[in-house]
Amino acid sequence: MRFLSITSACLMMMGSCTAFAEPLQVQIFNSDGTATQSQYEPPAQAKQPWRIGIAIPHLKDPYWLAASYGAMAEAERLGVQARLVAAQGYTDVTGQLNQLDNLVVEGVDAIVLAAVGPHAQSQKVSKIVEDGTPVIGMINPIETDAVKVRRGISYKILAQKAGEYFKEFARSRPTKIALLPGPAGSGWAEDLEQGFVGAIKDQANIEVVDTKYGDTGKDAQMTLLQNILQAHPDVDYIVGNPVAAEAAPRLLATLANTRTQVVSLIATPPVMNLVEREQVLMFPSDQAALLARLAVDAAVDVLEGRDVPANMGSSITIVTKDNVAIFDRTGTFAPDDYRPVFQVNWN
Structure with missing residues (x-):
């Protein structure tokens, strides 16, 4: 077992070299449900x-x-x-x-x-x-x-971290949320919902007004978004999978909706670009x-x-407009x- 500070973590692929952050920070998930932060050294060569x-x-x-x-x-x-x-x-x-x-x-x-x-x-x-x-x-x-x-990283833990940050962000303001976790039956979509809802459930001011599962194709997610905004035009936040988060700003602009903000529970480059443009509030990176x-x-x-x-994962970073430039x-x-x-x- 190797948990050491590494001096180089460089992947060679197609003639290019990309360095992972040094030292490589990971989490070891224990059988009692706790996690231990460690530094990890990968195998040098098979x-x-x-x-x-x-x-x-x-x-x-x-x-x-x-x-x-x-x-x-x-x-x-x-x-x-x-x-x-x-x-x-x-x-x-x-x-x-x-x-x-x-x-x-x-x-x-x-x-x-x-x-x-x-x-x-x-x-x-x-x-x-x-x-x-x-x-x-x-x-x-x-x-x-x-x-x-x-x-x-358990998607439940990932969404929980996002929910904890969101709870501090919302503070005591009355807040209505619509959730679009992803495909029903995938396991990870259910974990996203459970993790986020579990983190905010003690906040009486935060209400989940609608939850819609669906395939993560762009057309499917756009349809779900349209249905949500038609039923709940006063919703404050769309929270969900990255395809929904990518589609939501365009739809909100079309509807001239300046009230509703967007949170992604998974990181993708388009979501990061939207955070840079302040069209998505935040995302957690696994x-x-x-x-x-x-x-x-x-x-x-x-x-x-x-x-x-038995169980190892990465550290989770919450990315917002305040730290996206150095992410x-x-x-x-x-x-x-x-x-x-x-x-x-x-x-």
Whole structure:
């Protein structure tokens, strides 16, 4: 187990070099629910070119582009073989299950999995692990005891941190909120709602007037926003997934609505740009690229028999107009010109 100050954390990908913040600050989540802040040193180099499969829900938004970047860049730095597969979204359970089967057939030594849902893959994953291939949980929740090692921040904790900040921001003012967490059944959307609502529930002045779940496609989120603003024209804040946060300022401008403000519960580059323009109030960053990097590190550690903590995640930063100019985006976003890479060192 390595928790040390690192002197360099540089990922080589496609001829470019991106340095992660130094030292690399992480959280170790304990079995009693507490978290310990630590400094982490990743493996310097893999002992052999392990074959690692990386499965994610989709590549349709900047969040998963960042995660794919972090995972594949770290695979290249470590000198392992990696193959990235992406399902078609959170309803594509069959697609992801088939992709897991294909990775096993290709003879991967380990799988890093960001599940499309918390339960749908449980039986499949249990069988994969039982047959000798370790599975590392990445970012999204998956409910199975077969996954012993996970790298991610609970979306509940992420939204809770945002809610705690929001509560201080709202203070005692009467405040009406509409929530758009994301796709029902994804697990992470429910966690976003529970975390944010749990943080503000002791504030009698803050009222959640509407909660609407839906696919994170732009058209679907725009429809939900229109329905909310039609039913609740006096709502003070739209709070939710980043696609809703990206769409809301345009709709509010069209409606000449200067009352309603916007909060994103997940970080994306467009959301950050809107914070810079003061069209989105804030977002919490869970550092998607860094979490994916940690997951690939964990796969190598497990394959090489090193002792690793069961649950590790990044530190959370609340980004507002006051600190967005100095926010280090390295661990959160992919480079602006990055395009998905589906194989590294694969042969």
